[in-house]
Amino acid sequence: MTISHADRPAADPDFMFDRETETMSRGALADLQKERLQWSLARAYDNVGHYRRSFDAAGVKPGDLNSLADLRKFPFSVKTDLRDNYPFDIFATPVHQLARIHASSGTTGKPTVVGYTQGDLDRWADLMARSMAGAGARPGDVLHNAYGYGLFTGGLGAHAGAQRLGCAVVPVSGGGTERQVNLIKDLGPSVLCATPSYALNIAEVAEKMGIDIAALPVRRGLFGAEPWSNEMRTELDRRLGLKSVDVYGLSEIMGPGVACECDVARDGLHGWEDHFLFEVIDPETLEPLPMGESGELVITTLTKEAMPMIRYRTRDITRLTDEPCACGRTHVRIMRVTGRDDDMMIIRGVNVYPSQVESVLVGLEGLSPHYQIKLFKDGPLDAMAVDVEILPDTPAGEDDRAAKAHEVRHHIKSIIGVTCKVIAKLPGEVPRSEGKAVRVVDQRKG
Numbered sequence: 001m002t003i004s005h006a007d008r009p010a011a012d013p014d015f016m017f018d019r020e021t022e023t024m025s026r027g028a029l030a031d032l033q034k035e036r037l038q039w040s041l042a043r044a045y046d047n048v049g050h051y052r053r054s055f056d057a058a059g060v061k062p063g064d065l066n067s068l069a070d071l072r073k074f075p076f077s078v079k080t081d082l083r084d085n086y087p088f089d090i091f092a093t094p095v096h097q098l099a100r101i102h103a104s105s106g107t108t109g110k111p112t113v114v115g116y117t118q119g120d121l122d123r124w125a126d127l128m129a130r131s132m133a134g135a136g137a138r139p140g141d142v143l144h145n146a147y148g149y150g151l152f153t154g155g156l157g158a159h160a161g162a163q164r165l166g167c168a169v170v171p172v173s174g175g176g177t178e179r180q181v182n183l184i185k186d187l188g189p190s191v192l193c194a195t196p197s198y199a200l201n202i203a204e205v206a207e208k209m210g211i212d213i214a215a216l217p218v219r220r221g222l223f224g225a226e227p228w229s230n231e232m233r234t235e236l237d238r239r240l241g242l243k244s245v246d247v248y249g250l251s252e253i254m255g256p257g258v259a260c261e262c263d264v265a266r267d268g269l270h271g272w273e274d275h276f277l278f279e280v281i282d283p284e285t286l287e288p289l290p291m292g293e294s295g296e297l298v299i300t301t302l303t304k305e306a307m308p309m310i311r312y313r314t315r316d317i318t319r320l321t322d323e324p325c326a327c328g329r330t331h332v333r334i335m336r337v338t339g340r341d342d343d344m345m346i347i348r349g350v351n352v353y354p355s356q357v358e359s360v361l362v363g364l365e366g367l368s369p370h371y372q373i374k375l376f377k378d379g380p381l382d383a384m385a386v387d388v389e390i391l392p393d394t395p396a397g398e399d400d401r402a403a404k405a406h407e408v409r410h411h412i413k414s415i416i417g418v419t420c421k422v423i424a425k426l427p428g429e430v431p432r433s434e435g436k437a438v439r440v441v442d443q444r445k446g
């Protein structure tokens with residue numbers, strides 16, 4: 001059977017899920033933020049022992065907030081606050097009033113547990129629908145959701161948003177990639193949701209199966225949950241024949257849909273300021289940085305009932321811009337998250353993020369976009385080795401690969417300024433991702 005979308009009404013290119021809020025004046029947004037911030041601070045202080053103690057220790061009370069700038073008087077919160085209050089003590093709602101609980105996988109130590117009231121879930125679905133519409137999804141679209149379902153917020157978060165927008169969701173989750181490709185061929189989704197690394201895996205498996213996804217109806221990719229570069233975007237757009245859009249979020253704050261690019265500009269992710277307040281701080285001095293300067297993103301929730309987060313340090317490195325956007329949305333843009341400050345490697349005195357290495361590798365002639373970084377000790381110093389992979393139809397002899405490795409090493413040195421080891425592997429030898437890619441393997445211990 002061939003897929004026909006001919007009976008579908010033409011989609012409105014200017015559609016917004018919530019135009020009134022998305023284009024609200026900056027003044028009206030600030031008024032709304034102040035009112036909601038006062039509510040959120042009071043909710044946290046009155047219901048969560050952790051906030052009561054930390055506000056008291058800092059000598060501040062919710063009533064001290066007279067302007068948005070007064071938020072600076074309030075203490076930060078960090079991930080260990082969730083672990084220290086495991087599992088439910090950071091909640092402002094009794095457990096029997098919760099509607100959902102998610103958790104991080106917790107490979108090290110205790111998982112981080114996050115909770116939602118029904119109202120929180122409704123607002124999350126609205127914000128994800130808003131994000132998806134901004135990215136170019138429309139009511140009536142078939143949406144293939146390859147974010148993992150389960151404790152990870154990606155699958156269920158995207159699912160609820162797509163349903164709220166009026167899409168038909170294919171809840172496929174991650175893995176079983178050949179089956180995913182067949183479903184994409186047979187069901188003809190117009191939107192694909194996945195991590196960028198899994199989207200790349202889908203593209204590769206489809207090519208091996210002789211299926212040209214670029215020739216199918218899929219026209220938008222909503223990719224996020226991990227750092228990715230503009231070079232990777234170009235690669236995914238080309239191989240999947242779609243326009244890929246960056247979506248950001250974190251479980252502690254909500255899940256996916258905290259911010260999303262619009263498909264008009266694809267230049268920074270609109271952070272939904274009616275529900276979150278964004279700051280960027282210097283991670284060393286903890287001082288707020290002026291608009292436009294790069295630092296650590298700090299987020300305060302304005303409407304979360306179950307788990308208000310006050311000045312939460314995300315560890316994500318980015319910058320904000322309030323320059324007007326071509327799409328007409330007024331909400332501040334969070335520029336592409338280059339990485340987390342705990343992902344930053346210091347190699348012979350040079351600070352390097354995995355996504356910088358990705359920018360250099362993706363698109364180099366004869367190389368596939370798959371890579372993995374290994375950190376090891378070279379005497380007392382940290383050193384970096386990069387596994388890259390040659391394309392199937394390139395010369396694969398030992399000398400050929402050594403020459404390729406040498407060339408890549410030279411590019412990394414001249415662009416990032418760091419000396420590293422490069423190993424050119426055979427096609428398929430670098431591990432493929434089914435969710436968040438493992439970009440760095442730390443071999444420094446043992």
Ligand code: DLL
Nearest residue numbers: 154224225226227247248249250251255256337340
């Ligand atoms: O990854 C939520 C999500 C699901 C976002 C699906 C987008 C799409 P966590 O598992 O709690 O939640 O991981 C959050 O992932 O602090 C960032 O370090 C990273 N991250 C998320 N989105 C992006 C992105 C989900 N677009 C952590 N670019 C965050 C770069 C991202 N990093």
